[in-house]
Amino acid sequence: MAINYSEKIPNNVDLSGNKTLQRALEHWQPGFLNWWSEMGPDESSNIDVYLRTAISVETDGWAHFDYVKMPDYRWGIFLTPPEADKKIGFGDNMGQPVWNEVPGEFRNMLRRIIVTQADTEPASVEQQRLLGLSAPSLYDQRNLFQVNVEEGRHLWAMVYILQSYFGKDGREEADALLERRSGDPDKPRILGAFNQPIENWLDFYLFTMFTDRDGKYQLYALSESGFDPLARTTKFMLTEEAHHMFVGETGIDRIVLRTCALSKENSDVRKAGGIDIPTLQKYLNLWFSLSEDLFGGEISSNAADFFAAGLKGRYKESQYEDHRALEGSYRMTTVESGKVGEASGASRDASERAVPARMPVLVDKDVPLRTAMNEILRDNYIDDCQRAVDKWNRTLEKGGLSDRLSLPHRRFHRKQGIYSGLHFAPDGKPLTEAEWQARKNDWVPSASDIAYVESLMKPVTERGKIANWIAPPTRGINGQAFEFEYVR
Ligand SMILES: [Fe+2]
Numbered sequence: 354m355a356i357n358y359s360e361k362i363p364n365n366v367d368l369s370g371n372k373t374l375q376r377a378l379e380h381w382q383p384g385f386l387n388w389w390s391e392m393g394p395d396e397s398s399n400i401d402v403y404l405r406t407a408i409s410v411e412t413d414g415w416a417h418f419d420y421v422k423m424p425d426y427r428w429g430i431f432l433t434p435p436e437a438d439k440k441i442g443f444g445d446n447m448g449q450p451v452w453n454e455v456p457g458e459f460r461n462m463l464r465r466i467i468v469t470q471a472d473t474e475p476a477s478v479e480q481q482r483l484l485g486l487s488a489p490s491l492y493d494q495r496n497l498f499q500v501n502v503e504e505g506r507h508l509w510a511m512v513y514i515l516q517s518y519f520g521k522d523g524r525e526e527a528d529a530l531l532e533r534r535s536g537d538p539d540k541p542r543i544l545g546a547f548n549q550p551i552e553n554w555l556d557f558y559l560f561t562m563f564t565d566r567d568g569k570y571q572l573y574a575l576s577e578s579g580f581d582p583l584a585r586t587t588k589f590m591l592t593e594e595a596h597h598m599f600v601g602e603t604g605i606d607r608i609v610l611r612t613c614a615l616s617k618e619n620s621d622v623r624k625a626g627g628i629d630i631p632t633l634q635k636y637l638n639l640w641f642s643l644s645e646d647l648f649g650g651e652i653s654s655n656a657a658d659f660f661a662a663g664l665k666g667r668y669k670e671s672q673y674e675d676h677r678a679l680e681g682s683y684r685m686t687t688v689e690s691g692k693v694g695e696a697s698g699a700s701r702d703a704s705e706r707a708v709p710a711r712m713p714v715l716v717d718k719d720v721p722l723r724t725a726m727n728e729i730l731r732d733n734y735i736d737d738c739q740r741a742v743d744k745w746n747r748t749l750e751k752g753g754l755s756d757r758l759s760l761p762h763r764r765f766h767r768k769q770g771i772y773s774g775l776h777f778a779p780d781g782k783p784l785t786e787a788e789w790q791a792r793k794n795d796w797v798p799s800a801s802d803i804a805y806v807e808s809l810m811k812p813v814t815e816r817g818k819i820a821n822w823i824a825p826p827t828r829g830i831n832g833q834a835f836e837f838e839y840v841r
């Protein structure tokens with residue numbers, strides 16, 4: 354499984370042994386590079402960045418660190434080694450050998466799963482393209498660029514699968530991935546959170562904390578797939594993804610640490626030039642809720658079909674005893690049908706707008722287990738996010754502040770699924786439209802919060818220096834000091 358770097362496209366999939374595929378990918382490569390120069394990090398083509406590049410797929414020691422100009426980054430195709438006699442681990446086809454070709458009856462489903470995942474990778478690069486110009490330190494700027502080049506590589510990973518296994522439509526999908534643009538009303542990216550602007554570094558840390566973490570759970574679910582090339586490619590993507598989430602989780606922790614220090618200088622942290630905890634909480638509410646939406650509907654026949662087919666499993670499927678999930682149910686709180694139509698109905702003419710919005714009515718319901726697969730994955734995700742919030746709260750406690758951060762309720766501020774179009778407070782309590790309007794600026798960033806955070810975003814490009822609103826990391830990258838020249 355050695356990685357061949359002598360080829361135009363580094364790979365450990367014996368690309369030179371498949372000339373047709375090699376030509377297709379080499380044909381796609383210039384389009385990718387054009388996309389990178391147009392939509393990748395702004396004003397970055399000529400700087401040297403201390404980046405890691407994959408040199409093997411073994412669990413330890415796969416990375417090589419050196420200065421690289423980003424357009425010269427060796428984007429490649431790396432799959433974890435195949436396992437002998439591997440069997441499908443869940444669903445209706447459990448126990449049968451894994452597929453090494455696309456099973457005809459699941460072709461469309463599989464293509465949809467792969468394209469949806471693939472689309473998020475270039476989208477996040479587009480969302481983050483201006484951040485390099487306002488980085489709080491060289492260390493942070495380097496981490497941003499590392500995340501960006503690796504999201505580019507994840508696009509390669511997905512395009513390899515599309516071009517190898519889906520013929521002509523796979524090639525068309527690969528081209529379309531370079532044509533959509535985050536936030537473009539005419540050709541948007543597929544999922545909501547990936548069309549949301551990432552305007553400042555607080556957005557960025559919360560995005561890598563919460564949105565990249567959605568990616569972790571999606572990739573884990575796909576790494577269980579009975580379609581083995583997908584399982585093997587997502588497994589290696591997860592090793593890269595870990596750094597992205599580290600950047601987010603520690604980034605927020607460093608902001609919290611700095612806020613604690615600044616609050617000793619001035620009880621009004623904004624006067625001391627820091628990010629106050631109530632503002633951080635609002636941004637957290639926003640990005641957590643946007644990221645929860647990425648898991649899809651609470652009750653989903655698609656999710657049931659993906660599971661039944663053996664294409665998308667659960668997080669660490671081996672933790673469960675019953676891998677068919679045909680029996681049993683999942684208890685969830687749903688919105689009683691017929692009680693909310695008046696508030697969220699389709700018609701919005703002037704006479705109807707005067708009707709007072711009704712409060713959502715909640716009711717507990719048991720749903721068949723397979724239809725709850727999205728919600729089960731979201732549960733795992735929320736537990737993981739809570740662990741990070743607990744950690745930030747320990748930093749607050751140690752730093753002598755009485756404020757605490759919390760995750761909003763899963764019903765809060767949702768745009769997808771059974772709670773969308775309705776209003777709930779951060780504690781999950783149902784609200785009328787009027788109550789929501791009166792309180793929303795307390796719960797998600799207001800125009801003045803955004804303006805304040807933006808006002809802090811001044812670049813710091815001197816070695817060993819850092820912006821006032823964030824603490825330096827406890828250690829640098831690859832054993833280097835924080836003062837190391839990560840970008841030059
Ligand atoms: Fe990714």
Ligand SMILES: [Fe+2]
Nearest residue numbers: 565568594597
């Ligand atoms: Fe990522």
